[in-house]
Amino acid sequence: MNLSALDSLSFSEKLEAVQLLEELERRKKTNRLSQYQPYPKQRDFHRAGARYRERLFMAGNQLGKTLSGAAEAAMHLTGQYPEWWDGYRFSGPVVMLAGSESYELTRDGVQRLLIGPPMNPEDWGTGYVPKKAILATTKRSGVSGALDSVSVRHVSGGVSTLLFKAYEQGRSKWQANTVNFVWFDEEPPQDVYFEGITRTNATGGLITVTFTPLKGMSEVVRRYTKPGDDPGAVDRNVTQMTIDDALHYTPEERAKIIASYPAHEREARTKGIPALGSGRIFPVTEESIKVAPFEIPKHWVQIGGMDFGWDHPTAGAALAWDRDADVIYVTKVYRQREATPVVHAAALKAWGLWLPWAWPHDGNNDTAAGKNLATQYKAQGLNLLPEKATFEDGSNSVEAGVMDMLDRMITGRWKVFSTCPEWFEEFLLYHRKDGKIVKEMDDVISASRYALMMKRFAKVKQDAAAWKFTDRKVV
Structure with a gap:
């Protein structure tokens, strides 16, 4: 209502208009759930609930992330699902556990x-659970303003129960x-997480986790990101949301926020990537x-590098070397587990x-088939170098290779094509x-390192016509 229209009203009509506006504001304040409009990444998280029992946001x-968790929890407690909802729907009242690190x-x-300001009971009902x-x-005794449980009316006519917990x-x-x-x-401790799963086994219920991964590659994070x-694992899903997915920030605000964090925490705090702190090899x-x-x-x-594997993947990486500027570019990568040299x-x-392909020392090891891996790959027509990967002095130190890569990154002499997601x-x-390199999930990195060690054997690209084959061998 504009001011000119308001001036034309009588006193009683003005009073009625004010009361109407106040009532609309009250209803809006006490039914926050009806106003929830998720960003695309939040919507992905909700949608995954229809397919996966365990979800990590x-x-x-x-x-x-916490706001999304609260909105979904309120929907399940009340049965008030919006028209756009394509996540999991409970058909009736639920019993729910929800909590964090401490009470x-x-x-x-x-x-x-979920409920509203803890120290103002008169405002309870201004959270995502409607008043x-x-x-x-x-x-809860001993913690000012903390609740132990909440009984919530469900649209079916039944009553849901919400129990608040803490990891401590x-x-x-x-x-x-x-x-x-x-x-x-x-993020919960592993034993608490498994207890949560146990509580839902009989019902086939859902587990959701929402956090910023500041504890690094913990067992809970590993459960989702590296299940082996x-x-x-087929019943788990992880949704990752970065600061670029949060539409309430302008580009300028995003840049300031990113710059405000220490370098080793930026990717965890702005991208949801597990922080590895001072233990990270490439900071x-x-x-x-x-x-x-x-x-x-x-x-x-150019030169290729291979890392052999079975349980852990076999990997390959192609490097291009600008010798004038001494800059290495990783241009292509490959990673696949449980496949034969033929594949x-x-x-x-x-x-x-x-x-030309560089390969590791274990390529000379005998296999059950009787031929070592290097011989098998050569038999398939792959142009393996005559000897295993070493530096020019004959050494093959992992630390030396890693430090060479890091030095190049710091000085702008190591670049990776954006089309190599496995590498990143x-x-x-x-x-x-404990000071030692963790030899897990490093297959493409290792392949890159072998190629770097043998860069002295890199070749200019040749036409296919220059190559001939006899019985799968290059001649």
């Missing part, structure tokens, strides 16, 4: 977003009768080494039959524990 700080943090985070749906609450008291405090939904806000051969930003693909100049030399060689030969995945997780 791994995001940077202040990007909306104070649970109160100030989970409880505040009309809150039937009863019980307080250990797994035993998460024991309860069977529940339908567990929400961990902030765990058959249960440089992804942006500083990533480049858009371009056609390799004809006079540049790997077929994929890598597509990069060019002329391309390993780059971000490559770290030390």
Whole structure:
């Protein structure tokens, strides 16, 4: 209503208009759930609930991960699903466990977003659980303003139960009768996480986790990002949200926020990438080494590197070397587990039959088939170098190779094409524990290192017509 229209009203009509506006504001304030409009990444997280039992929403700080968790929790408690909802729907009332690291943090985070300001009971109902749906609450002793449980009216006519918990008291405090939904806000200890799963086994209920991965490659993070051969991995999903996905920040605000964090925390706090702190082997930003693909100049030399594997993947990396500027470019990568040399060689030969390949010392080891791996790959027509990868002095130190790579990154002499996602995945997780390099999820990195060690044998690209084959061997 504009001012001119308001001036034309009588006093009683003005009073009625003001009361109407106040009522609309009250309804808006006490039904926050109806106003929830998720960003695309938040929507992806919700949607995954229709397919996966366990979900992790791994995001940077202040990007909306806890808010998303609260909105979804309120939907399940009340049964009030919006028209756009394409996530999981419970058909009736639920029993839910929700909590964080301590009861104070649970109160100030989970409880505040679900119920309202903890220290102002008159404002309870201004969180994501609508005021009309809150039937009863019980307080937790010893923590001011903290609630122990909330009874919530469900649209079916039944009553949902919300129980607030904390990690600080250990797994035993998460024991309860069977529940339908567990929400961990902030990363839980592994034993607490498994207790949450146990509480949902009988119901086939859902587990959701929302946090910024500041603890690095913990067991809970590893469960989602590096499950290995765990058959249960098919029922897990991770959604990762970066500061670029948070539409409430302008580009200028994003730049200031990123710059405000220490370098080793930036990717965790702004991209939701597990922080590896001082243990990270390559403490440089992804942006500083990533480049858009371009056609390799004809006079540049190139070489490939291989890392053999079975349980862990076999990997390949192609390097191009601008000798004038002494800059190495990783141009292509390959990674596949549990396949034979025939399969790997077929994929890598597509990069060019002329391309020389560096390979590790274990390529000379005997295999059950009677021939070592290097011999098997040569038999498939892959142009392996005559000897295993070493530096010019004959050494093959992993530390020396890693330090050469890092020195090049710092000085702008190591670049990676943006079309190599597997390389960047390993780059971000490559770290030390107790001072030693963790030899996991490093296959493409290792292949790159072998190629770097043998760069003296890199060749200029040759025409396919210059190569001939006899019985799968290059002659």
